[in-house]
Amino acid sequence: MSVYSDAExxxxxxxxxRIPAAIWVxxxxxxxxxxxxxxxxxxxIPIAQQYGLxxxxxxxxxxxxxxxxxxxxxxxxxxxxxxxxxxxxxxxLVLFVSGSLLSAIAPNFAVLLAGRLLSSFSHGTLFGIxxxxxxxxxxxxxxxxxxxxxxxxxxxxxxxxAPLGTFIGQSFGWRMSFLAVAVAAALCILLMxxxxxAFPRGKTVTMGKQARALGRPTLILALLTTVFGFxxxxxxxxxxxxxxQQITGLSEKMVSPIMLVFGIGSAVGNWIGGKLxxxxxxPTLLGSLxxxxxxxxxxxxxxxxxxxxxxxxxxxxxxxxxxxPPLNMLVLKKAREAADLASSLNISAFNIGNALGAALGGAxxxxxxxxxxxxxxxxxxxxxxxxxxxxxxxxxxxxxG
Numbered sequence: 227m228s229v230y231s232d233a234e235x236x237x238x239x240x241x242x243x244r245i246p247a248a249i250w251v252x253x254x255x256x257x258x259x260x261x262x263x264x265x266x267x268x269x270x271i272p273i274a275q276q277y278g279l280x281x282x283x284x285x286x287x288x289x290x291x292x293x294x295x296x297x298x299x300x301x302x303x304x305x306x307x308x309x310x311x312x313x314x315x316x317x318x319l320v321l322f323v324s325g326s327l328l329s330a331i332a333p334n335f336a337v338l339l340a341g342r343l344l345s346s347f348s349h350g351t352l353f354g355i356x357x358x359x360x361x362x363x364x365x366x367x368x369x370x371x372x373x374x375x376x377x378x379x380x381x382x383x384x385x386x387x388a389p390l391g392t393f394i395g396q397s398f399g400w401r402m403s404f405l406a407v408a409v410a411a412a413l414c415i416l417l418m419x420x421x422x423x424a425f426p427r428g429k430t431v432t433m434g435k436q437a438r439a440l441g442r443p444t445l446i447l448a449l450l451t452t453v454f455g456f457x458x459x460x461x462x463x464x465x466x467x468x469x470x471q472q473i474t475g476l477s478e479k480m481v482s483p484i485m486l487v488f489g490i491g492s493a494v495g496n497w498i499g500g501k502l503x504x505x506x507x508x509p510t511l512l513g514s515l516x517x518x519x520x521x522x523x524x525x526x527x528x529x530x531x532x533x534x535x536x537x538x539x540x541x542x543x544x545x546x547x548x549x550x551p552p553l554n555m556l557v558l559k560k561a562r563e564a565a566d567l568a569s570s571l572n573i574s575a576f577n578i579g580n581a582l583g584a585a586l587g588g589a590x591x592x593x594x595x596x597x598x599x600x601x602x603x604x605x606x607x608x609x610x611x612x613x614x615x616x617x618x619x620x621x622x623x624x625x626x627g
Contacts, residue, residue: 247421248363252356253379255315255414259322259349260380261387262407263291263580266342268392268467268481269400276400277335281468282588288464289588290339291346292581296574299350303570306351311359311425312418318348318355319415326408330401341404350573353380357569362425381496384547385489389482392467396478444621445560445568449575451614452553455515457579458608459546461587462522462601463488466539469597474535487536491543499548503555508619510552515615517545519608526602550576556618583607 266273266287274284306314325345332338356376395403440446462469470476470484495514502510525538554572561568583604590599 248423249360249375251414251417251421252315252360253375255319255411255418256353256356256376256379257383257387258407258410258414259352260383261391262322262326262345262404263295263349264384264388265391265395265403265407266291267464268388268485269395269403270465270467271471271478272395272400273338277338279335280592281465282591283335285464285584285588286339287342288460288584289581291342291349292460292577292579292584294343294346295349295577296581298347299354299573299577300570302347302351303354311355312422313424315352315355315359315422316415316418318352319411319418321345322348322352323408323411323415326404326411330404330408350570350577353573354570359422359425363423381493384492384543385486389486389489392482392485396482440568440571442560444618445557447614447618447621448553448556448560449568449571451511451611451618452557452572452575453579453582453611454607454614455511455549455553455579455611456546456576457583457586458515458518458522458604458606458611459542459583460580461583461590461604461607462525463542463546463604464584464587465591465597465600469529469600470535473530473597474532475530476532484536484539488539488543491540492547495544495547496550498544500551502548503552507552507555507559508615508622511549511556511615512612512619514545514548514552515608515612518542518549519605519612521545522601522608523605526598526600526605529598529601 266284270281270284270287273279273287274281277284302318322345325341325343325347327341328344329338329341332341353376360376391403391406394406466485466488467481470481471478476484499510499514502513521538521541525535525542529535529538553576554569557568557572557575586603586607587600590603591597593599595602
């Protein structure tokens, strides 16, 4: 239901002027927060050096953030159902700015982790609420287009935001990267105050009513597929910067271009995955995840050659993010009436996967495999996701009765 009056709809003026602006503000906000999630990946070495830590310990910045999103998203979504959507979005951005500023001035690693955790609490809920708000802001029949703008913000956070954050950190110090995202988020607050309209309080949907649907085996398996399928991506990618410098032999300045290659691949993969998922859902997931597993396994042992490494990173990005649209569709398909809670939980599942991948990758890095072990661990995690997909496919073929 639109937030605008009949008079405003008839004139079309308010829709033409405010609605597109509001949707783009939401897209930019998602771009900023999405960039922040990936920010430490290109800065692990300088952060580790700053605090006298190992690179694997610095990788906890990724793990803690992912866990914060996983826990904070469903909890905040469940407890803020009657809060005005505009005020909730602004509050979430204020929380994010506070955490980013704390990270920028952190005197020790524990405070830096606390700042990352604080920022992460706003992440999952802001993503989910923005999708709902964009659908309500859209003119009739344009809801899908409006929501696709938010996907543009998320994709650009990988293509441009993460490499830009790495460049700022390498050029001016890693603290400036966190300060930059804090300033950008503060600007988003001002834009949101100006362009996003207030929303009436909605009906509260009890957690119990939606939670009862979560006992379906195929839904549980779908969520676990997200955890393990996407967890493999970040088991290796969390340690891509030290791998490229120490194994491939690239200079620190060349890391940003390679991350840009990954970002381009992720944008292409997201588009391909969305197109193919409408055609054949499970086969799309099996194909993209199989390609990802093979790519990471090959990268682990042949990533020492720069050109070959860049090609594999591109395929890595394409195959990894080609899973995202079909994984979301799979969960929503299995959830049915519990779509809202399942969607929030799937965001959590993505981030649990990130945390699991980063943690296991870090553990393997400390073994005899060293940095080559990170993408190898990602390949193994991905195999678990493939097995889960095959089980879902088998259960779907059972006669219904």
